[in-house]
Amino acid sequence: VLRSGVCRSRGCRGRSGPDVGRRGRRASSSCGEMVCFSVAVLSKNGKVLVSRQFVDMSRIRIEGLLAAFPKLIGTGNKQHTFVETDKVRYVYQPVESLYFLMITNKQSNIIEDLETLRLLAKLAPEYCHGIDEESILKHQFELIFALDEVISLGYRENVNMVHIRAYTEMESHEEKLANMIKASKVNEAKEEMKRKVSQIDKDKAERRKAGGGDSTGSSMMEGFGKMLDDSSAQLQQSAPLGGTTYRPPEDYAKSAAAAMPARSIKAGGGMQLGKKSTKVDLMAAMASEGAIAPTPAPSARPAAAGGASGIAAAVVASGALQLNVEEKVVAVLGRDGGVQSLEVKGDLQLLVSNPAVGKLTVGVSFGNNAGFQFKTHPNINKALFAEQSILGLKDASRSFPPGNALGVLKWRLQTADASMVPLTVNCWPSMAGDGTCEVSMEYELVRTGMELCAVSMTIPFPPGCAQPKVTCEAGEADYSARNNALVWSIPLINRTNPSGTLEFTVAGVDAASLFPIAVDFTSSKTFCELEIGEVLNLDTREPIMFASATTLSVESYAIV
Template sequence: MVVLAASITSKSGKALVSRQFVDMSRIRIEGLLAAFPKLIGSGKQHTYVETENVRYVYQPMEGIYLLLVTNKQSNILEDLDTLRLLSKVPEFSASLDEEIICKHAFELIFAFDEVISLGHKENVTVAQVRQYCEMESHEERLHKLVLQSKINDTKDVMKRKANEIDKSKIERGKLEKGGYSSLQSMSSMGSIGRMDASLSNDMGISSGNTFGGGSGFGITSEVDNFSSKPKGRPSAAVGAPTKGMGMKLGKSQRTNQFLESLKAEGEMIVEDVRPSANPSKAAAAPPTDPVTLTVEEKLNVTLKRDGGLSNFDVQGTLSLQILNQDDGFIQVQIESVGNPEIKFKTHPNINKELFSNENILGSKDPNRPFPAGQSGDGLGLLKWRMQSKDESAVPLTINCWPSVSGNETYVSIEYEASSMFDLQNVVISVPLPALREAPNVRQIDGEWSGSMEFVVPPADTSVFFPISVGFSATSTFSNMKVANIVPLKGGAAPKFSQRIQLVTESYQVV
């Protein structure tokens, strides 16, 4: 017996999968397969049909034919036995649909090759064919192990480098502790001025002030203009702190000397507290309750300096931390605003149908508890994302208008906070050119909205950008909240606490 070709053909005559086993031209094989539908008569019970040169042995299978093309000298009984074995090969395809068969064409061809070799049937079973097709290469497995080892080594090197960088930052911070560097040295390193709500026009020395009636719009300021300050009375920042906005520029050496001289004369001076570089990303206290759930949204916003919104992206997560493994047999019921712009995605092990129908986050396997002792941010149960082109969704808008007039550059800044959030720990950082003197702050006012203006020597207006903003809030765009904890094994639900925060990851005016 010699099998010339094997094919899976639709009833319309289209060859879905075909394999040639002997040396014949492609045109010859295509001609034999194209002639097959014309040779099948209706109502016939035969499973083969012959022509002058070849024999077609076939088997109908739903809407397709499994076809062998052999020479006329082959044994018909062997042909039928081979056909029966090949009829079980399509189990490598999910179904006998034409689209699915074409999708698994390579798997079927590999199976044909295991059954027929050089036109002759191999002595194999279906189980052996399956085993041969699933066999993996030892060299490939070894290559993957070597590649993974290299990846792990690279990660270890990255961790060591990161630790070295962190240590150098800590040592550098210790050297700088006890006072600020001079304004000139800070400017030469590309220092960034920070805005604060504690500038007093007649004094120019900051006090810890807030934005929005104690909401924490923290913007500190220090200026070098003390000539107009009267002596013999407390600083104006002590009795009536200004709810406005200023700049953090850093103290120059001359300013420090002047402050020391004022203190020696008995003047009451209120020193400001230097804010952290990114107050919106302060480390959270470790959990103390048996179950802690954290709702966090990270805000990425890019505003255009000429007005308008370039990018607005909110990415949120709901994380779970459990102290004791016995408290892991729970489900979490949540509440959220029905905003169609927010797209939710659950953890792969979460029951998606339960979440979609009842807003409950539970494991697919009720007998499998949530893991305890999660370090860092905990186990992420739910993620969501919101993008918008609507400028009204921005919590804080900043407008900066630098202009050069004569030998001075006037920089006017307007800010306005939205009423949707109570912003806290707000820091607005404005880049400055290299200066020998502190900027002269001419005007500052406002609480939820306001403005300020400062003057520096002539400079290119582009040096005042990008302006970076950092803040936090205790409410989110999704209004995601944990409503209840449902125990799965009866009894009282474990005590739980939840943390809700909105922080800025990247918030700039460019």
């Protein structure tokens, strides 16, 4: 029955034989008595949904064995049943509208077969998220991968559901790290490309402003002519042995011009280079009279007076500074919507990429931040920050360290004020007379000025419970039997979508086992009202262009 040559057991990576490991020895010592031929999932009318063979069998034979099964079973509905023929034994278990079937030889251990069948019947709700025909067909490959972890070369492996879950969810840390490095390189290349394009555009604008036209072609021709002059001078100094001297291209051009007959050129109204267009003159005149605003040079920040020097300074500073505002939220709320505790932790991170702009100051402005406690870095001038809200080093002659993000300002808020919480969740669980638990949930946006993105609420379930029946008004709800949790996802919560409800019913679950509920979200608006003002270069006293980002995320947000 075994295919000769390579052993396909996971425990044996080479050729089958007596010295290839426990699984390989077991398979090779019992080549004539295989235990499990095939595992299949069939509908009640005999339709084959999934079939996995563990020995070499022809398609005609396995189709014949599966086609004969519906004719051999009776009308009984026992918990576990089996049917024998002259050559094989059918061990099957009816589960709702499906049959889980094992085809073994008659010498197999029926006790072990029944135990294996019970384990296989648990794989369908775990990996197919349901025990119906549609779920099995949708997740058939996940089910096949799990079956391969249970049976190898016809024999059952010594595994349970915990082992199977760990084997099928095996992840590679090296692969994740390689993907992160690759994505980082791609993003860096894109940013470098954008910076180069911006710099080229600014250089073109500077040349147009200084020379009245694009001098790219003339500068290239001047450089090329200089190269020819240098090369001709070198060749003239080293004359060849034959006595022939090198003549520069200018001599050939002069000779050819002298040999050509002079032709009269008729003056006409052709295109004249260097002449300003009437439209440009008209626009300049209107700008001088104040009719329209003059067109500014392409720059993210206004250049200081000084012409080309100001533009050059702006080009150097482009992309050299990053300022990030980050906040984390830690909250504990009651299931009735009350607030037990709320803590907000935030900081302002400064990252200098170009050492040329390391000597700088950052101006900030604050709004209504009652209850917040602010603290600056030990190297920051506290008196300057307290009097003028400017972040700068105590020693103005020093520079911020390049290449490392530095937290220059931190703040913290601790309160139990319900009006400060961005989102409240109310839960009303109730037990029905038939033992089922009915739960109604409602979220409400308290801080209407905030927009919460990628909101998710994870409701835990005890292991082994049935799949709940869910009615979702906003967003979508997905139950994961593998994680024993119901996840309610709402893409966006804002003033136009401030509330929503979710109702679900589950059997055999105590209301207390559905808590704590974990909430997660992100936002581009922080609790602390802080805005970054002007960033000034202390060497040139000119403003520095910078990039900024503001993020609010959840560290812990629990409904208990």
